[in-house]
Amino acid sequence: xxxxxxxxxxxxxxxxxxxxxxxxxxxxxxxxxxxxxxxxxxxxxxxxxxxxxxxxxxxxxxxxxxxxxxxxxxxxxxxxxxxxxxxxxxxxxxxxxxxxxxxxxxxxxxxxxxxxxxxxxxxxxxxxxxxxxxxxxxxxxxxxxxxxxxxxxxxxxxxxxxxxxxxxxxxxxxxxxxxxxxxxxxxxxxxxxxxxxxxxxxxxxxxxxxxxxxxxxxxxxxxxxxxxxxxxxxxxxxxxxxxxxxxxxxxxxxxxxxxxxxxxxxxxxxxxxxxxxxxxxxxxxxxxxxxxxxxxxxxxxxxxxxxxxxxxxxxxxxxxxxxxxxxxxxxxxxxxxxxxxxxxxxxxxxxxxxxxxxxxxxxxxxxxxxxxxxxxxxxxxxxxxxxxxxxxxxxxxxxxxxxxxxxxxxxxxxxxxxxxxxxx
Amino acid sequence: xxxxxxxxxxxxxxxxxxxxxxxxxxxxxxxxxxxxxxxxxxxxxxxxxxxxxxxxxxxxxxxxxxxxxxxxxxxxxxxxxxxxxxxxxxxxxxxxxxxxxxxxxxxxxxxxxxxxxxxxxxxxxxxxxxxxxxxxxxxxxxxxxxxxxxxxxxxxxxxxxxxxxxxxxxxxxxxxxxxxxxxxxxxxxxxxxxxxxxxxxxxxxxxxxxxxxxxxxxxxxxxxxxxxxxxxxxxxxxxxxxxxxxxxxxxxxxxxxxxxxxxxxxxxxxxxxxxxxxxxxxxxxxxxxxxxxxxxxxxxxxxxxxxxxxxxxxxxxxxxxxxxxxxx
Numbered sequence: 001x002x003x004x005x006x007x008x009x010x011x012x013x014x015x016x017x018x019x020x021x022x023x024x025x026x027x028x029x030x031x032x033x034x035x036x037x038x039x040x041x042x043x044x045x046x047x048x049x050x051x052x053x054x055x056x057x058x059x060x061x062x063x064x065x066x067x068x069x070x071x072x073x074x075x076x077x078x079x080x081x082x083x084x085x086x087x088x089x090x091x092x093x094x095x096x097x098x099x100x101x102x103x104x105x106x107x108x109x110x111x112x113x114x115x116x117x118x119x120x121x122x123x124x125x126x127x128x129x130x131x132x133x134x135x136x137x138x139x140x141x142x143x144x145x146x147x148x149x150x151x152x153x154x155x156x157x158x159x160x161x162x163x164x165x166x167x168x169x170x171x172x173x174x175x176x177x178x179x180x181x182x183x184x185x186x187x188x189x190x191x192x193x194x195x196x197x198x199x200x201x202x203x204x205x206x207x208x209x210x211x212x213x214x215x216x217x218x219x220x221x222x223x224x225x226x227x228x229x230x231x232x233x234x235x236x237x238x239x240x241x242x243x244x245x246x247x248x249x250x251x252x253x254x255x256x257x258x259x260x261x262x263x264x265x266x267x268x269x270x271x272x273x274x275x276x277x278x279x280x281x282x283x284x285x286x287x288x289x290x291x292x293x294x295x296x297x298x299x300x301x302x303x304x305x306x307x308x309x310x311x312x313x314x315x316x317x318x319x320x321x322x323x324x325x326x327x328x329x330x331x332x333x334x335x336x337x338x339x340x341x342x343x344x345x346x347x348x349x350x351x352x353x354x355x356x357x358x359x360x361x362x363x364x365x366x367x368x369x370x371x372x373x374x375x376x377x378x379x380x381x382x383x384x385x386x387x388x389x390x391x392x393x394x395x396x397x398x399x400x401x402x403x404x405x406x407x408x409x410x411x412x413x414x415x416x417x418x419x420x421x422x423x424x
Numbered sequence: 425x426x427x428x429x430x431x432x433x434x435x436x437x438x439x440x441x442x443x444x445x446x447x448x449x450x451x452x453x454x455x456x457x458x459x460x461x462x463x464x465x466x467x468x469x470x471x472x473x474x475x476x477x478x479x480x481x482x483x484x485x486x487x488x489x490x491x492x493x494x495x496x497x498x499x500x501x502x503x504x505x506x507x508x509x510x511x512x513x514x515x516x517x518x519x520x521x522x523x524x525x526x527x528x529x530x531x532x533x534x535x536x537x538x539x540x541x542x543x544x545x546x547x548x549x550x551x552x553x554x555x556x557x558x559x560x561x562x563x564x565x566x567x568x569x570x571x572x573x574x575x576x577x578x579x580x581x582x583x584x585x586x587x588x589x590x591x592x593x594x595x596x597x598x599x600x601x602x603x604x605x606x607x608x609x610x611x612x613x614x615x616x617x618x619x620x621x622x623x624x625x626x627x628x629x630x631x632x633x634x635x636x637x638x639x640x641x642x643x644x645x646x647x648x649x650x651x652x653x654x655x656x657x658x659x660x661x662x663x664x665x666x667x668x669x670x671x672x673x674x675x676x677x678x679x680x681x682x683x684x685x686x687x688x689x690x691x692x693x694x695x696x697x698x699x700x701x702x703x704x705x706x707x708x709x710x711x712x713x714x715x716x717x718x719x720x721x722x723x724x725x726x727x728x729x730x731x732x733x734x735x736x737x738x739x740x741x742x743x744x745x746x747x748x749x750x751x752x
Contacts, residue, residue, distance in 0.1 A: 147710060147711040147712060148707050148708050148709070148710045148711075149680050149708065149709055149710055149711040150711065151708070152708040152709070167750065168712075168750050174711050174712065174750050175680055175711040176750065
């Protein structure tokens with residue numbers, strides 16, 4: 001008897017997954033443990049293997065679509081089995097993932113071609129590129145057949161191959177097809193009063209995770225912000241001195257490495273900030289593990305420097321360099337980017353003077369670092385050249401009250417302005 | 425440069441190396457008094473005498489083994505098989521001894537020997553005498569395998585082979601012996617290194633990889649295709665072990681398509697090896713599946729009309745190039 005196969009939860013935290021590619025096509029026999037599809041989750045691309053035996057009677061969602069777990073993706077049964085009832089069931093479940101050929105009408109949409117926007121299951125159905133015509137499956141079960149070269153060129157030129165007509169055998173899209181394709185790459189001229197359709201791109205799994213976590217953070221954590229201006233001169237001098245010591249070893253530390261250390265030491269002194277709101281409890285952490293925000297292509301990651309308060313600055317520098325470069329190559333393990341107790345985000349290299357960052361839950365605070373400003377300051381009634389840097393800490397008011405946050409900022413300022421303080 | 429025939433280029437290589445190094449000697453059936461079954465060794469007996477140009481009985485296992493023994497104790501034998509078909513009775517000597525002794529003696533004993541002779545089909549010599557043997561030897565670690573297409577490569581590679589400290593399988597061709605081509609002038613020494621593919625013809629539209637006798641078929645096909653506006657780039661690997669994929673991959677990245685043309689059977693061997701490496705190393709550059717034009721998968725028929733069809737033909741090469749180009 002045919003059954004509907006739902007998208008399995010492939011990891012404990014998986015809430016949704018992108019169906020990257022089908023390994024089977026309609027009509028293929030399926031055995032237990034056969035690879036059905038590849039699914040990109042928030043963590044990695046995972047294998048979706050069958051628990052059932054039979055024939056893949058129907059594929060309900062095309063490749064590239066992101067779905068919540070448990071949403072129907074396929075029907076498996078005996079060869080030739082009648083599945084109209086199951087298809088109707090899938091369609092009436094309100095899922096826009098049902099194929100367009102399904103006869104059952106969409107419940108919330110009269111137009112049919114327009115998916116219900118509130119659809120709970122499918123976040124990005126149908127054609128992701130607005131001006132692209134409907135895909136022409138051409139008897140390939142909806143799979144786009146193209147040469148490896150064409151796949152690479154399409155990636156490089158952001159061309160949706162479903163819109164390209166293939167002239168090779170079995171409709172294969174070959175080089176000449178993509179070269180003669182004038183498609184939506186060309187920017188159309190603007191007719192007055194009309195708005196050009198946007199270029200629509202599927203959000204990657206990482207972007208979705210960022211969107212979900214940060215929305216959750218801003219909506220559930222009562223943020224407030226404390227800004228303090230520091231004399232960064234002494235720390236800059238300390239950095240120069242440390243680097244001249246390290247020169248023989250070919251090593252170097254950055255101002256940011258020193259700031260990680262300083263922030264960590266300050267957390268030891270004002271431990272009320274090194275905490276998390278967990279349900280009805282507040283967890284005060286025994287360790288100081290600093291998450292460092294690293295920009296990567298199309299997103300950001302937060303590798304964690306463990307025990308940053310107890311590590312030497314050269315050690316921190318080396319660790320940051322290693323973690324950041326592996327973050328950019330997407331080579332970090334989950335362990336390396338989770339369970340921090342406090343975050344630092346630095347946009348000083350872009351000339352940003354100050355900014356307020358979004359807390360990285362379950363941490364209770366994040367320190368935003370601005371740029372070093374050279375400007376006149378008044379010292380003992382005299383105007384003298386100064387080097388200043390502004391820190392802004394975003395705090396979770398459930399955990400960190402204003403006075404505690406302010407004590408932390410004062411402790412940080414003391415360390416920054418008198419780096420020897422770190423040794424105390 | 426002057427023009428020489430392939431057989432003359434080989435003879436010059438042996439002559440020069442025998443003059444240069446008195447450890448080099450030639451042994452095989454009819455190499456001496458008959459001046460070589462295909463006249464490759466013509467004149468060498470007169471010049472070097474019976475001590476260094478040795479006629480043997482029809483006993484390949486025996487003289488291959490004698491050669492290997494001589495190489496083990498420091499001489500540099502050139503063993504001529506009247507054809508590579510006859511090497512099968514010496515297979516054990518070549519595979520189990522020549523290719524293994526250096527490794528099994530932990531490097532203590534070297535086997536600097538060259539086995540050479542005509543390979544592949546001649547003309548109507550039947551299935552037992554028409555083997556293209558490259559797949560049998562090119563798969564064996566411990567051997568070098570050369571299959572030069574031109575007189576210049578034949579001379580330059582044979583000199584390198586004779587100077588090699590390891591056993592070399594040197595595949596010539598009965599129908600290649602008469603081919604003429606440019607060879608560096610007398611007194612200009614050219615050693616062609618192993619593992620250096622050569623771009624024989626530049627082109628932009630399709631890469632043809634070929635060697636040995638079908639090299640000339642492929643070149644002819646490329647000329648005809650050029651008349652229709654398709655410019656093929658022809659790459660000759662020259663040595664099948666080691667196999668230099670660099671220029672082949674570079675070419676495929678440019679042309680996005682590849683046809684491999686060879687005389688040996690289609691199942692396995694250097695032809696399939698090249699296809700495997702192209703699909704792996706140039707995957708994202710391929711616009712079509714890699715095709716092969718091979719000797720057909722049958723024992724060679726005796727009938728001339730059938731033999732002509734079994735060997736790679738110009739028409740089959742042209743068809744394959746058109747298929748990978750999606751041309752009519």
